[in-house]
Amino acid sequence: MEVGFLGLGIMGKAMAINLLRSGFKVTVWNRTLSKCDDLAELGASIGTTPSAVIKKCKYTIAMLSDPEAALSVVFDKDGVLEQISNGKGYIDMSTVDDETSTKIFMAISKKGASFLEAPVSGSKKPAENGQLVILAAGDQELYNEMVPAFDVLGKKSFFLGEVGNGAKMKLVVNMIMGSMMHAFSEGLVLAGESGLDQQTLLDVLDLGAIANPMFRMKGPAMIQQSYPPAFPLKHQQKDMRLALALSDEIHVPMPVAAAANETFKKARRLDMGDLDFSAVHKAINQ
Template sequence: MEEVGFLGLGIMGKAMAINLLRHGFKVTVWNRTLSKCNELVELGASIAETPAAVVKKCNSTFAMLSDPAAALSVVFGKDGVLEEICKGKSYIDMSTVDAETSSRISEGIASKGGHFLEAPVSGSKKPAEDGQLVILAAGDKGLYEEALPAFDVMGKKSFFLGQVGNGAKMKLVVNMIMGSMMNAFSEGLSLADKSGLNPQTLLDVLDLGAIANPMFKMKGPSMIESNYPPAFPLKHQQKDMRLALALGDENALSMPVAAAANEAFKKGRSMGLGDADFSAVHEVSKDSSSKN
């Protein structure tokens, strides 16, 4: 896997591809907006003008795309992955999508004789930059083992979860929990502020107790300042909540906490916060408290 392709250079994909380059991999990149490839070229990457051209050049291609529609388009669309995938070539999709989308991509790759692995990641911008992602892989076990050197560069731990779809499901469960926690945290900060308490003191108290966690510690200070630089955009968190709720529907599972959290993220999008960090859902709880 010394020469690989990489499709998608958003916040996450860019950091992941840079880590591959810095650890000696030869990388050919593609992004829908090709100008986003320029920084990677300065670090030694090559550019291809289409996903198909990347797959034609590289035996193994990674993808990190924004949502199911983008993941499907890159594979099945014009100049897409399927036009060049064939026996001996592999496709590893690290995007966060639903299990059905992942299965459709897997079937498409298999129909051309290629190998497929889904490998969504847990982590946002900083873990991606530091090579500290958690990789949730499922599908072709042999391809998983071949990809481990690359996964070890991009992540701190990789899991193999069995058949295609299990990686997607695990990622949605993780992000559903994270989104629900962020809403509770946001409401707590707003309640402390409205009650005349110092929100920073709340952060200190939380950090010393049983619910201390890196997310509160990392996001809390900037939330108090109403500053939300995007490490994981709110619109993507809302997409993941929606997909997780759909998974709950499939399993006839009631998830009222997640459903309420999804509504808060939807409200955040309607307030124009979609491109801000998902912690900007704090503005929703502040907006609610200001009306009471």
């Protein structure tokens, strides 16, 4: 199976390598073209523009850093739109907002081509190990055709229905995660201030019904008041805001998420936006 691949950042490069290693023929493009060299050594072809990749391949996957990049690759000169057409499929795996995703979807559809938004859950390590979770939404036929690629890239993929549902599902998950991190931080501070050993709290939690990888991975550093950025607090806060905005539209009360969001805002006020989102612990603890 032949696929195009646009965007060779940390995530995209790891994903493209996995496709190559699993026997896919891959044509890659990256804004800084020299980044394609490593892939070429592993057998990839190189496309000099997004439109060149689209022209060559029936299916093209994009993994860009943000909404601006995702839009630029599609709408700018030499972009996706110049060559996309009936019979081709475009799969955007970048994490973008609902609006960006819909804008790209509309433009691709107008050209008669098929579209999937397919944001992923998981960062560098899962990308390298083909252990991503893929939240796809849009054209179901295209989803079915992409399953072999998704099986290489992730441990599991979901088809969630209409475009926008992938982004929404990510918001719901990240909202729960933000509130949990806040509750966990409250627990750590309460334990510490009431004379309990915080490491023991981590051990007790890890043996019970709410044991989870996040507490396990982040807890020890948090006790040391260390918050090396994996998922920046400002992004977590943005996701809380967007989830709350979604809940506001449809009148779903979310008092815990709302309370958590206010501390994330406070943390940004205290210049912790670029720390890991676990730094909400620091804002509570100060």
